[in-house]
Amino acid sequence: MTALLEVEDLRVAYGKIEAVKGISFTVEAGQVVTLIGTNGAGKTTTLRTLSGLLKPVGGSIKFNGKTLRKYRADQIVSLGLAHSPEGRHIFPRMTIENNLRLGAYLRTDKTGIEKDIQRAYDLFPILGERRKQAAGTLSGGEQQMLAMGRALMSQPKLLMLDEPSMGLSPIMMQKIMATIAELKAGGTTILLVEQNAQAALSLADHGHVMEVGKIVLSGTGGDLLHDESVRKAYLGED
Amino acid sequence: MHELPQQLVNGLLLGSMYGLIAIGYTMVYGIVQLINFAHGEIFMVGGFGALTVWLWLPGGTTMWVAIPLMIIGAVIVSTTVAVGAERFAYRPLRGAPRLAPLITAIGLSLALQQAVWAWYPNAKSSRTFPEIPGDSIHIGSVTIQPGDLFLVVAAPICMFALGWFVMKTRVGRGMQATAQDPDTAKLMGVNTDRVIVVAFALGAAFAGIAAVAYGFRYGEVNFRMGFLWGLKAFTAAVLGGIGNIYGAMIGGLVLGIAEAMATAYMNDIPGMDKLGGQSWADVWAFVLLIVVLLVRPQGLLGERVADRA
Ligand SMILES: Nc1ncnc2c1ncn2[C@@H]1O[C@H](COP(=O)(O)OP(=O)(O)OP(=O)(O)O)[C@@H](O)[C@H]1O
Ligand SMILES: [Mg+2]
Numbered sequence: 012m013t014a015l016l017e018v019e020d021l022r023v024a025y026g027k028i029e030a031v032k033g034i035s036f037t038v039e040a041g042q043v044v045t046l047i048g049t050n051g052a053g054k055t056t057t058l059r060t061l062s063g064l065l066k067p068v069g070g071s072i073k074f075n076g077k078t079l080r081k082y083r084a085d086q087i088v089s090l091g092l093a094h095s096p097e098g099r100h101i102f103p104r105m106t107i108e109n110n111l112r113l114g115a116y117l118r119t120d121k122t123g124i125e126k127d128i129q130r131a132y133d134l135f136p137i138l139g140e141r142r143k144q145a146a147g148t149l150s151g152g153e154q155q156m157l158a159m160g161r162a163l164m165s166q167p168k169l170l171m172l173d174e175p176s177m178g179l180s181p182i183m184m185q186k187i188m189a190t191i192a193e194l195k196a197g198g199t200t201i202l203l204v205e206q207n208a209q210a211a212l213s214l215a216d217h218g219h220v221m222e223v224g225k226i227v228l229s230g231t232g233g234d235l236l237h238d239e240s241v242r243k244a245y246l247g248e249d
Numbered sequence: 250m251h252e253l254p255q256q257l258v259n260g261l262l263l264g265s266m267y268g269l270i271a272i273g274y275t276m277v278y279g280i281v282q283l284i285n286f287a288h289g290e291i292f293m294v295g296g297f298g299a300l301t302v303w304l305w306l307p308g309g310t311t312m313w314v315a316i317p318l319m320i321i322g323a324v325i326v327s328t329t330v331a332v333g334a335e336r337f338a339y340r341p342l343r344g345a346p347r348l349a350p351l352i353t354a355i356g357l358s359l360a361l362q363q364a365v366w367a368w369y370p371n372a373k374s375s376r377t378f379p380e381i382p383g384d385s386i387h388i389g390s391v392t393i394q395p396g397d398l399f400l401v402v403a404a405p406i407c408m409f410a411l412g413w414f415v416m417k418t419r420v421g422r423g424m425q426a427t428a429q430d431p432d433t434a435k436l437m438g439v440n441t442d443r444v445i446v447v448a449f450a451l452g453a454a455f456a457g458i459a460a461v462a463y464g465f466r467y468g469e470v471n472f473r474m475g476f477l478w479g480l481k482a483f484t485a486a487v488l489g490g491i492g493n494i495y496g497a498m499i500g501g502l503v504l505g506i507a508e509a510m511a512t513a514y515m516n517d518i519p520g521m522d523k524l525g526g527q528s529w530a531d532v533w534a535f536v537l538l539i540v541v542l543l544v545r546p547q548g549l550l551g552e553r554v555a556d557r558a
Contacts, residue, residue, distance in 0.1 A: 064432055088438035100433040102426055113426050116419065117438035165438065 013076070015040045015169055015200055016061075021070035023053070023060045030056045032224035033070065036217075038169065038202055043195050045203040045211040045232070047245060048221030054204040055097050057221075058171050061202075062094040063087040075168060089117050091168030095175065097204075099158040103147030107138050110146050110157055114164025124164070131160035134190065152183035159190065163199075170194070171202045176210065188214065208245035212236040220245075254391050256513045257506060262397050262466070264505020265404035269459035270482030271489070271497035272411065273331075273452025279428040279492035280448045283339060286354035288456060289479015290361035291331045295457030296378075296470035297369055298326025303379050312381055316399065316461075323457035330361070331453030332446055340442075358475070365472040375471040378464035400462040407455055408498055415494060420447060428492065477531065484538045490551020499549055507537045 014037035023031040031053040038044045063084035072079040115124045132139030135156040176184040205211035215232035302322030383395040415421040426434035427444045489500025511533035515525030
């Protein structure tokens with residue numbers, strides 16, 4: 012069985028500066044895989060390349076048997092890859108409901124879309140209560156819920172989340188992490204980028220530690236959680 | 250002659266033409282931050298498109314048949330030119346310094362004017378546009394000329410259709426998304442290149458319809474008309490808040506009314522007696538723009554740039 016996502020020797024550069032220097036990893040269907048690492052390690056760059064916003068300078072990305080290099084970002088969505096970007100990037104002047112509808116932009120099954128909007132409201136009731144309000148009026152945590160709900164609206168085969176806990180209160184962060192666990196239990200395949208290594212590794216089947224553009228350590232979530240260098244560098248222990 | 254209701258109606262008529270053209274500036278700017286200075290000429294060629302259809306029609310064709318065909322002619326010519334300009338002139342320059350597309354737009358304007366001047370039969374001076382037959386309509390003290398009836402019907406229909414398209418359709422939502430955050434729009438599956446083409450095409454279609462209205466109102470079209478009308482409509486777009494389609498409509502109406510009022514009443518203000526009349530109308534339009542921009546740099550309905558981040 013081949014993996015849903017296979018990244019091999021991926022290199023991405025901004026001008027002359029290489030931000031991702033040849034990384035390889037895979038994501039199997041049904042797994043949660045996490046990329047952790049310090050600021051500037053290249054995690055966001057990796058996700059933006061996977062979703063087609065950036066073009067790699069080398070290496071290959073295979074998703075569901077297809078080579079992604081040939082596709083535009085909007086076509087990659089239609090292949091089943093959804094990306095909830097760092098910083099949430101909801102559409103602030105559109106209503107919450109229209110933000111969710113945009114997540115389903117490429118779908119044509121009207122009744123299915125309505126059902127999935129309802130499902131997003133079940134997952135995050137606050138979104139349903141405020142469906143007609145401009146999304147910019149939501150709090151940071153609520154915007155994160157909207158960004159996740161919106162990404163799910165495309166019915167992705169793989170959901171990529173870039174720092175969903177960024178800037179959230181501990182309670183809100185727990186809520187977001189619980190939702191990710193819930194999605195995992197429901198069979199959603201997730202590639203999770205996090206600064207919060209503890210939370211991410213406890214959820215993940217596999218984890219990779221990135222440092223300045225390279226993967227320096229890989230293992231199961233449990234292995235990494237108990238790895239001494241990870242505990243020192245990311246979990247604030249000495 | 251100088252009755253207020255009549256002047257208001259004149260202003261509204263003028264303003265709705267500005268508004269129709271202004272939509273093209275504002276939609277394109279909202280999505281690609283490009284000021285398409287060739288838009289005035291896209292309006293102008295639409296007028297010649299409509300005229301060409303009229304000249305092709307057999308003599309004696311009734312206006313009820315001719316008008317829809319002339320609209321189609323104007324819209325086809327305007328959108329073809331605009332989409333061609335986007336594809337072959339602006340798209341290759343995306344990501345280039347701002348000055349490059351601006352200069353291209355000015356060059357394109359001149360080229361379109363010269364092309365019509367040189368190749369359209371007898372277009373070195375104005376060409377007569379057909380008339381809408383019938384008598385003027387009187388409502389109370391207000392008179393509407395038959396030539397303006399087209400505008401009275403077409404402008405509100407266009408405005409409502411555009412509002413509906415942008416707010417209620419899937420592609421309209423994709424357009425709003427692209428305007429707010431292009432990269433994230435791509436992550437939703439929006440083909441932003443196609444959205445840009447749609448913005449150019451829609452703006453051009455409205456400019457084409459405005460050109461038909463111009464022809465009926467003034468009884469002629471000419472190769473120069475795109476310059477001043479483009480500039481006025483651009484003023485209307487900035488006045489309303491560039492990037493905002495409702496702003497374009499409101500900006501057009503405000504500009505039209507201000508111009509009508511200045512033309513009619515400026516003479517009556519002591520000491521201003523030489524500054525009224527049609528010859529000063531354009532000056533007052535730009536004075537209004539400057540005043541509004543001093544007080545509200547983002548335009549009437551625009552947001553502060555910082556809010557867009
Ligand atoms: N648009 C850009 N132009 C130039 N360099 C960039 C750009 N975006 C990111 N970089 C650089 O690329 C490197 C990787 O950045 P990236 O955003 O991928 O890191 P990250 O792992 O997501 O960090 P963080 O945890 O802070 O989000 C950094 O050195 C960053 O400065
Ligand atoms: Mg990042």
